Amino acid sequence: MLPLSFQRRIQSLLETTGDKPSLVAAREQLTERYRSKQGTERGGFISSSEIIAYVAARLPATFASIEAILPHIPLKNISSVLDLGAGPGTAALASALYWPECQKIHLIEGDAFMSEISQSLLKGLPELQHRQVSFQKANLLSVTIEASYDLVLLSYVLNELAAHDQKVILQKAWDSAEKGVIIVVPGTPIGYQHLMVLRDLLIEAGAFIAAPCPHHEECPLKEGDWCHFSTRLLRPSFHRKIKDVSLPYEDEKYSYLVALREPVPRPSARIIRKPLQRSGHVTLDFCTPGGIKRQTISRRDKERYRLATKAVWGDGWDDNFTNEKE
Numbered sequence: 001m002l003p004l005s006f007q008r009r010i011q012s013l014l015e016t017t018g019d020k021p022s023l024v025a026a027r028e029q030l031t032e033r034y035r036s037k038q039g040t041e042r043g044g045f046i047s048s049s050e051i052i053a054y055v056a057a058r059l060p061a062t063f064a065s066i067e068a069i070l071p072h073i074p075l076k077n078i079s080s081v082l083d084l085g086a087g088p089g090t091a092a093l094a095s096a097l098y099w100p101e102c103q104k105i106h107l108i109e110g111d112a113f114m115s116e117i118s119q120s121l122l123k124g125l126p127e128l129q130h131r132q133v134s135f136q137k138a139n140l141l142s143v144t145i146e147a148s149y150d151l152v153l154l155s156y157v158l159n160e161l162a163a164h165d166q167k168v169i170l171q172k173a174w175d176s177a178e179k180g181v182i183i184v185v186p187g188t189p190i191g192y193q194h195l196m197v198l199r200d201l202l203i204e205a206g207a208f209i210a211a212p213c214p215h216h217e218e219c220p221l222k223e224g225d226w227c228h229f230s231t232r233l234l235r236p237s238f239h240r241k242i243k244d245v246s247l248p249y250e251d252e253k254y255s256y257l258v259a260l261r262e263p264v265p266r267p268s269a270r271i272i273r274k275p276l277q278r279s280g281h282v283t284l285d286f287c288t289p290g291g292i293k294r295q296t297i298s299r300r301d302k303e304r305y306r307l308a309t310k311a312v313w314g315d316g317w318d319d320n321f322t323n324e325k326e
Contacts, residue, residue: 001067001233001234002059002060002063002236003093003097003125003126003127005125005126005127006093006121006125006127007236007238009120009121009125010055010056010059010121010236010238011236011237011238013052013055013117013120013121014052014056014238014242017049017052022049023049023052023053023056023242024053024242024244025049026047026049026050026052026053027050027053027054027056027057027242027243029050030050030053030054030057031057045111045113045114048113051111051113051114051117052117053242054087054088055088055117055121056238056239056241056242057239057242057243059087059088059090060233060235060236060239060250061233061250061252062087062090062091062155062156062184062252063090063093063094063233064231064232064233064252065184065231065252065254065256066090066091066094066095066155066184067094067098067231068229068231068254068314069182069184069211069254069256069258070094070095070098071098072210072211072212072258072314072316073151073180073182073210073211073258074210074211074264074265074266075150075151075179075180075260075264077101078095078099078101078102078150078151078179079101079102079103079104079150080102080103080104080105080106080149080150080151080178081095081096081099081102081104081105081106081149081150081151081152081153082106082108082145082147082149082151082152082153082173082176082177083095083105083106083107083108083153083155084108084140084152084153084154084157084169084172084173085108085109085110085140085154085155085156085157085158085160085169086107086108086109086115086118086153087109087114087118087155087156087157088114088117088118088121089107089118089121089122090155091153091155091182091184092105092107092122092133092153093122093125093127093128095151095153096127096128096131097127102131102150103130103131103132104131104132104149105128105131105132105133105134106133106134106135106136106147106149107122107133107134107135107136108136108137108138108140108143108145109135109136109137109138110137110138110139110140111137112137115135115136115137118135119135140157140169140172141165141168141169143172145172145175145176147176148176148177148178149176149177149178150177150178150179150180151177151179151180151181151182152173152174152176152177152180152181152182153181153182153184154169154170154173154181154182154183154184155182155183155184156184156185156186157169158170158183158185158194158198159185159186159190159191159194163194163197166194166197166198167198167201170183170198170201170202174202174205174207174259177261178261179260179261179262180207180210180258180259180260180261181202181207181257181258181259182256182257182258182259183195183198183256183257183259184254184255184256185254185255185256186253186254186255187226187228187229187230187252187253187254187255188226188228188253188255189226191226191228191255192226192227192228192255193226195227195255195256195257196219198257199213199219199257199259202257202259203216207259207260207261208259208260208261208262208263208264209257209258209259209260210258210259210260210264210266211256211257211258211266211270211316212227212229212256212257212258212270212272212287212314213257213270213287214266214267214268214269214270214287214288214289214316215287215288215289217289220287220291220292221272221287221292226255227255227272227287228253228254228255229253229254229255229256229313229314230251230252230253230254230274230313231251231252231254232249232250232251232252233249233250233251233252234248234249235247235248235249235250266316267316267317267318268288268289268317268318268319268320269286269287269288269293269316269317269318269319270286270287270314270315270316270317271284271285271286271311271312271313271314271315271316271317272285272286272287272292272313273285273313274312274313275308275311275312275313277309280298280299281296281297281298281299281305282296282297282305282308282309282311283295283296283297284296284297284308284311284317286317286319295319
């Protein structure tokens, strides 16, 4: 959940702007451009109002998705993080909160005003006290990354770029990562398609895919289906106002990859759809090294049933799956 101190800073940013109708209009323009390009590009910001509207409308949801992904990264003692295409600093903040031992956080953002916004939101934040947080305004395609970092984050940025540019930036991220790279994209069919191309490139580069995939085989999902997950967030008041909605929550769909330098233990399967709970049984859909598997777990199987009733979409699962494709 977004820290209250951070929420207050966003609220203050909105109050300083003062012109709510222009922010609502800017948010609607952003939404329309996003939809017209089928989610492949944000298309760049054309005004400061659009950037502030983006922060208010999208930051809570992107933070929630990253917060949901971080527990699936099987690494400890993360001391440094690089956030490429950092936007308002969403992924950097989520990572710093998850790894309190992380002392070095560097954000690179191409838009000058967005970089200013991230600094106004993060500098002096109580949750980041005693951390070394630095900001750089630079084009991701031309920037030279001098230092290395334990983790490099590419959060909701590669989906905004052409395929060739995605590959260039992914290579920079991988070269700069001591332990691994985390990629997050919208949970749309085209977001998933882009992610599968990047997955192949990472495997060719020697990366170990730690999540969500429980294997390095070709994705077993059939055409028309795509790997994505969902998290529910409670909408802050500013989020409801900028989106002009009354519902207190929102579901954010996302896709992601965790690519590491070294192999780590990973579950034998991943729950890829919302579990179906019925009277006396639970049905789970898994991605496994042998393909997509469906299991119905009865209450008679007490221990597995107990685990199944607590399982959620996106969880890892350990079981005796075979490698034979169905």
